[in-house]
Amino acid sequence: MVKTILDELIEANEFLLPGNTACPGCGSTLALRYVLKALGKNTVLVIPASCSSVYQAIYPKVSFKVITYNVAFASAAALASGVKQALVKKGYDNVNVAVWGGDGGLIDIGAATVSGAAERNEDIFVFVYDNEAYMNTGIQRSGSTPPGARTTTTPLGKIVGFKKPMSFLMLLHGVPYVATASIAYPTDLYEKVKRAKDVKGFKFIHIFSPCPPGWRFDDSKTIEVARLAVETGYWILWEGGYRDGKINLTLSPPSRPYKDPSKRKPLEEFLKYQGRFRGFDERSLKKLRDWIEYQWNFINSFT
Amino acid sequence: MSEIPDNHLILPISKPTKGAGGKTGSWRVFRPVILEDKCIKCMMCWMYCPEAAIEAHSRNEVPKINYDYCKGCLVCKEVCPVSAIKSEREGE
Amino acid sequence: METYDVITGNDAVAWGARLSRVEVIAAYPITPQTTIVEKLAEWVDKGEIDARYIAVESEHSAMSAAMGASAAGARAFTATSSQGFLYMFEMISWAAGARTPVVMAVVNRALGPPWNIWSEHTDALMARDTGWIQFWASNNQEALDSIIQAYRVAEDKKVILPAMVMLGGFVLSHTAMPVRIHDQDKVDQYLPPYSPPHYVLNPKLSEPFAYGNILFPWDYAKVRLSIQRAMENSVDVIKKAAREFQEIFGIWHGDLxxxxxxxxxxxxxxxxxxxxxxxxxxxxxxxxxxxxxxxxxxxxxxxxxxxxxxxxxxxxxxxxxxxxxxxxxxxxxxxxxxxxxxxxxxxxxxxxxxxxxxxxxxxxxxxxxxxxxxxxxx
The missing domain is CATH 3.40.50.920 (Rossmann fold)
Structure with missing residues (x-):
């Protein structure tokens, strides 16, 4: 029998242990399963304040089977830089040093630190699981919250601001590897992390990770919501990076059909499951469509 | 109160443990049940379990749900392409 | 070989770091500290010292990178002043809680506003409650020697806490004085390589563990109390470090x-x-x-x-x-x-x-x- 990617995934060790303290239906733990399957045991995770600092469970136990270092909110990418540089100095060149955090920690408060590490092209991974708000503190808006979404600090829906296009910003830093991924496509995520492992330098992987309590949808719908984000063109899967004076970008297979707007499902399909978009008005809808348009235009300019 | 320790290097170091957050199966309201006769061993339920609470060792076996830890989110039921997972209310 | 030179306090600090064989340097500029990290950059670029030099984008990141390096088993160094010190304050506290024996030079400078770049001690004294050992250098020789002593104390198995060495902005940092630059072999004899006794972020040397996930109050209190115990232990360690320094180098700066x-x-x-x-x-x-x-x-x-x-x-x-x-x-x-x-x-x-x-x-x-x-x- 030919060994498929699924066989490989089944064989790969599980580094997320069951019986953690994540919410039922958590997108982030699912993403972490595949990130760690791809990275393996030879990994140091650096985790800023986030849901992951809580769902790894409580001392003296932990639900992750790799070295895990819990650090202050805005420090993660710089701290990981120090870890990596020290390991290289000590002669351990091949350890995966990976920041694992949410959009609050890595797109808002820690964004400058991520940018600094990217500019220095530190040989680290930065994984953002993007659930589009500060979920651990109880659903407050972040720079990654989309227009129109209700959070406890945008009770009428996010009116001020867009969604910070962090993966584009990373790409423009000229780092060698940037990718987006989604928990609806675990093999795509797994393979991207595997490819990133072969890249020396800064690797940024931005993972779309729906949050049932934060987005107000049923626990069982996590995958469906994530898939609809891709099928409506709201979240686009791609990978790219800088090489030889040029930024390369390719659409990943799950997103390829949606380059053609007529193939995309109506945006309302994505919105309808989510309580955070309840009372969504035309203005917000327009802003969200503009955001989608902007993303595709940006991506199409490279492809 | 236990005794105040006299150690200068007490570290907040935790060890990897299954069930670090307890027997999270007790959170469950609905229990997913795999119908073995319907299962096509596509492994989708295993693949999408956010808890890593579905065990699979090869594609020749029907995956097994670890009810000690399954939180009952029912993602597995949603992603099953052949409706081989049903849900039952706990305690009924 | 032992040499004498007329150098500024900042160069003396850089020499202290160099002789301590620092392995990772995190650097961010601020007056009047800047010439410390400039001197170290020069030596790294010329290959005179074998250290990784991380030119970070903020002091917050400087302390983050330094403590990350320390946690991965390296001897780490950084330096700052005034506003930079306050900007990294979160990580100053974190480095102590993480028990990372980083050594940092603090070139004391007044706080703004209004802007003022000259000497004042308020900056470093704000960190009395963070769990750092605090040395104050009164002349350039002491600045050099205190860096070496600070590593010796910070890395002592009975201590394992970060240490800062203060020197007055301009008064020492930019004022040249005669300084003895010690023989490297003697410094090596005084200060052995850093070997973390508690944990190391290295999967080749350590089985998986997590550091610093949530603790309930009683366990948390025990962890924090152990910092106090380490501080208490450090009294004798500082005295011994000063005494042995005198034995090897013939210089007495005092102990506490x-x-x-x-x-x-x-x-x-x-x-x-x-x-x-x-x-x-x-x-x-x-x-x-x-x-x-x-x-x-x-x-x-x-x-x-x-x-x-x-x-x-x-x-x-x-x-x-x-x-x-x-x-x-x-x-x-x-x-x-x-x-x-x-x-x-x-x-x-x-x-x-x-x-x-x-x-x-x-x-x-x-x-x-x-x-x-x-x-x-x-």
Whole structure:
């Protein structure tokens, strides 16, 4: 029998242990399963304040089977830089040093630190699981919250601001590897992390990770919501990076059909499951469509 | 109160443990049940379990749900392409 | 080979880091610290020292990178001043809790606004409660030597806490003085390579673990209390480190304190760093004029040398504390610490605070003499 990617995934060790303290239906733990399957045991995770600092469970136990270092909110990418540089100095060149955090920690408060590490092209991974708000503190808006979404600090829906296009910003830093991924496509995520492992330098992987309590949808719908984000063109899967004076970008297979707007499902399909978009008005809808348009235009300019 | 320790290097170091957050199966309201006769061993339920609470060792076996830890989110039921997972209310 | 040179305090600090064989340097510029990391950059680029140099984008990141490097088993160094110190404050506290024995030079500078780049001690004194060991250098030789001693203390298995070494902005940082640059072999003998006894972020050396996930209050309290125990242990470790330094290098900067002219003194001046050095010079003059004045350089402010200070204070009838710093709404910061110490030890010697040299105003022997005479003749 030919060994498929699924066989490989089944064989790969599980580094997320069951019986953690994540919410039922958590997108982030699912993403972490595949990130760690791809990275393996030879990994140091650096985790800023986030849901992951809580769902790894409580001392003296932990639900992750790799070295895990819990650090202050805005420090993660710089701290990981120090870890990596020290390991290289000590002669351990091949350890995966990976920041694992949410959009609050890595797109808002820690964004400058991520940018600094990217500019220095530190040989680290930065994984953002993007659930589009500060979920651990109880659903407050972040720079990654989309227009129109209700959070406890945008009770009428996010009116001020867009969604910070962090993966584009990373790409423009000229780092060698940037990718987006989604928990609806675990093999795509797994393979991207595997490819990133072969890249020396800064690797940024931005993972779309729906949050049932934060987005107000049923626990069982996590995958469906994530898939609809891709099928409506709201979240686009791609990978790219800088090489030889040029930024390369390719659409990943799950997103390829949606380059053609007529193939995309109506945006309302994505919105309808989510309580955070309840009372969504035309203005917000327009802003969200503009955001989608902007993303595709940006991506199409490279492809 | 236990005794105040006299150690200068007490570290907040935790060890990897299954069930670090307890027997999270007790959170469950609905229990997913795999119908073995319907299962096509596509492994989708295993693949999408956010808890890593579905065990699979090869594609020749029907995956097994670890009810000690399954939180009952029912993602597995949603992603099953052949409706081989049903849900039952706990305690009924 | 031992050499002598006339160098600034900042170059002396850089030499201290170089001789300590630092392995990772995190660098961010701020006046008057900048020339420390510039000197180190020059040496790294020329291949004179074998260290990884991370030019980070902020002081917050400088401390993050330094403590990350330390946690992965390397000897890490950084340096800052004033606003930079405050900007990294979160990570200063974190580095102590993470038990990463980073050494940092703090070139003391006044805080804004208004902008002021000159010497004042308020910056570093704000970190008294973070769990860092605090050394104060009173001259450039001491700046160099204190960096080496700081690593020795910080990395001691009975301690494992970060340490900061303070030197006055411009007064020391940019003032050249004769400094002995020690023989590397002797420094190696004094300071062995860092070998973390507690944990290391290296999957090749360690089985998986997590550091610092959530603890409930009682466990948390035990962890934090152990920092206090380490501080208590550090008292003897600092004394031993100073003694052995003297044995190997023949230089005595004091241990937690350094006394000058304290024999049969009727009055003591307490001060930090270069201010204490100036006080010592003034005391020499005053002694010639018949004033029985001694000086106690408080060389370490954490752990605070309570027993040593109380013992000396008990023998005199008056104390003056010169503070180049202030805790608004309270007192000079060192004076406040000394008053509390004397109370704890039932010493009732009156203490007078003199706040001088705020924002870098020169503290000249005349100023100290005037302050001393006011109290002495009371």
């Amino acid at each position: 304190i350094k006394e000058a002219y304290t024999d049969n003194a009727e009055m003591l001046i307490f001060a930090l760093g270069a201010v204490a050095e100036q006080a010592e010079a003034t005391a020499e003059l005053l002694r010639k004029k018949g004033y029985k004045v001694g000086v106690v350089k408080v060389r370490v402010t954490r752990p605070f040398p309570k027993h040593e200070i109380a013992k000396l204070a008990n023998k005199v009838s008056r104390i003056i504390v010169i503070d180049r710093d202030i805790s608004f709404g309270w007192d000079g910061i060192l004076a406040g610490e000394i008053k509390a110490t004397l109370h704890e030890h039932n010493v009732d010697t009156p203490v007078t605070t003199k706040i001088m040299g705020i924002g870098g105003d020169d503290i000249l022997p005349d100023h100290i003499e005037k302050a001393v005479k006011e109290v002495y003749n009371k």
